[in-house]
Amino acid sequence: xxxxxxxxxxxxxxxxxxxxxxxxxxxxxxxxxxxxxxxxxxxxxxxxxxxxxxxxxxxxxxxxxxxxxxxxxxxxxxxxxxxxxxxxxxxxxxxxxxxxxxxxxxxxx
Amino acid sequence: xxxxxxxxxxxxxxxxxxxxxxxxxxxxxxxxxxxxxxxxxxxxxxxxxxxxxxxxxxxxxxxxxxxxxxxxxxxxxxxxxxxxxxxxxxxxxxxxxxxxxxxxxxxxxxxxxxxx
Numbered sequence: 001x002x003x004x005x006x007x008x009x010x011x012x013x014x015x016x017x018x019x020x021x022x023x024x025x026x027x028x029x030x031x032x033x034x035x036x037x038x039x040x041x042x043x044x045x046x047x048x049x050x051x052x053x054x055x056x057x058x059x060x061x062x063x064x065x066x067x068x069x070x071x072x073x074x075x076x077x078x079x080x081x082x083x084x085x086x087x088x089x090x091x092x093x094x095x096x097x098x099x100x101x102x103x104x105x106x107x108x109x
Numbered sequence: 110x111x112x113x114x115x116x117x118x119x120x121x122x123x124x125x126x127x128x129x130x131x132x133x134x135x136x137x138x139x140x141x142x143x144x145x146x147x148x149x150x151x152x153x154x155x156x157x158x159x160x161x162x163x164x165x166x167x168x169x170x171x172x173x174x175x176x177x178x179x180x181x182x183x184x185x186x187x188x189x190x191x192x193x194x195x196x197x198x199x200x201x202x203x204x205x206x207x208x209x210x211x212x213x214x215x216x217x218x219x220x221x222x223x224x225x
């Protein structure tokens with residue numbers, strides 16, 4: 001079966017760094033997406049990785065290791081507005097997005 | 110670019126009535142549109158995938174006679190919740206993509222449905 005695993009909830013302090021991990025087992029791989037979703041709102045796109053390595057975009061970076069079936073989203077200089085759920089999604093061999101359950105990130109002052 | 114709109118943003122209806130939700134891609138032609146449901150504090154649940162001009166593909170456990178999906182054009186898909194009941198109260202979100210190998214989904218703002 002296809003499976004995406006990410007922690008249910010994480011807590012971090014304002015100004016700090018947090019890493020949200022995602023492991024996956026899918027039938028084929030055509031890229032991995034990270035989305036941010038604030039409560040009561042629709043998801044918004046953060047990043048896309050299809051090759052191994054680190055993609056940096058401002059305070060957010062995303063890493064991929066295809067051989068390990070592993071990705072992480074790194075958030076630096078955390079701000080209170082970063083409190084949200086972070087969704088990992090993998091595009092499988094049929095280009096269907098397989099969604100993780102999301103990680104709720106709580107930022108404390 | 111790649112903006113998706115949904116209408117209405119909120120709807121309250123009586124039990125037994127039907128509710129139609131529209132999803133539009135405003136500045137691109139969406140080959141494929143997706144309908145999701147999200148209950149409070151839970152993750153996205155894909156309900157169905159629709160391609161323009163063809164029947165929607167429903168996920169297991171989703172009643173296609175209850176959740177009618179029409180994808181009449183490359184910019185519009187509609188979801189009709191028929192004979193709504195309180196347990197259908199949820200956040201319904203649509204998304205669309207270009208249908209290429211890079212299949213980022215662009216999400217609408219969602220519709221909050223409350224069935225009394």
